[in-house]
Amino acid sequence: xxxxxxxxxxxxxxxxxxxxxxxxxTKGHDRMYWYRQDPGLGLRLIYYSFDVKDINKGEISDGYSxxxxxxxxxxxxxxxxxxxxxxxxxxxxSDFETSGGSSYNEQFFGPGTRLTVL
Amino acid sequence: DQQVKxxxxxxxxxxxxxxxxxxxxxxxxxxxxxWYKKYPAEGPTFLISISSIKDKNxxxxxxxxxxxxxxxxxxxxxxxxxxxxxxxxxxxxxxGSQGNLIFGKGTKLSVKP
Numbered sequence: 275x276x277x278x279x280x281x282x283x284x285x286x287x288x289x290x291x292x293x294x295x296x297x298x299x300t301k302g303h304d305r306m307y308w309y310r311q312d313p314g315l316g317l318r319l320i321y322y323s324f325d326v327k328d329i330n331k332g333e334i335s336d337g338y339s340x341x342x343x344x345x346x347x348x349x350x351x352x353x354x355x356x357x358x359x360x361x362x363x364x365x366x367x368s369d370f371e372t373s374g375g376s377s378y379n380e381q382f383f384g385p386g387t388r389l390t391v392l
Numbered sequence: 393d394q395q396v397k398x399x400x401x402x403x404x405x406x407x408x409x410x411x412x413x414x415x416x417x418x419x420x421x422x423x424x425x426x427w428y429k430k431y432p433a434e435g436p437t438f439l440i441s442i443s444s445i446k447d448k449n450x451x452x453x454x455x456x457x458x459x460x461x462x463x464x465x466x467x468x469x470x471x472x473x474x475x476x477x478x479x480x481x482x483x484x485x486x487x488g489s490q491g492n493l494i495f496g497k498g499t500k501l502s503v504k505p
Contacts, residue, residue: 307492314401317481318495380426381493382438383428383435385433385434385435386433386434
């Protein structure tokens with residue numbers, strides 16, 4: 275079974291609808307992230323959570339909200355979807371380690387959700 | 393302003409030859425760098441990383457070189473194989489921060505048989 279799962283994998287919706295994307299992980303990591311990928315723009319961070327009680331805005335949080343229901347679950351909501359939120363959305367998890375003054379943050383990604391807003 | 397730059401959107405290489413993917417960064421506080429590989433319809437997967445205290449890290453066919461003075465890193469794949477065809481993302485981490493990765497826009501590598 276996959277360590278990081280996302281549901282749904284594909285979603286088509288209409289402008290103004292509320293949408294929730296869900297992410298679950300079995301890696302036991304405290305840190306979870308939501309990214310979006312647009313063609314030619316790479317991965318941009320929407321929100322991140324370092325534990326259940328810690329939620330932080332990323333680079334492009336406007337129009338989105340999140341909920342960390344448990345260590346293993348992190349959901350992303352679009353309260354009122356708009357066409358420019360059409361993108362590929364990825365959830366990721368990580369531990370965070372330091373060693374010798376350096377920090378390590380290998381992130382493990384889910385398979386992605388392709389969202390289309392008409 | 394983009395802190396991690398991959399200036400080549402695409403690269404085409406013949407099977408068996410070397411692939412060199414480049415990445416530049418602007419923030420001298422970055423102290424850890426990672427490369428991710430992404431196939432269509434899949435999430436990115438970690439490939440190789442390097443700490444700023446090193447200038448080279450090797451893992452099989454993959455080698456990452458870091459030139460801190462030039463704020464430049466490169467990923468070498470030797471020999472390239474058709475299965476290496478994917479989008480490669482460079483990412484950087486700033487030590488002492490909250491530990492968030494900053495990603496480049498990616499380079500699409502095509503390895504032709």
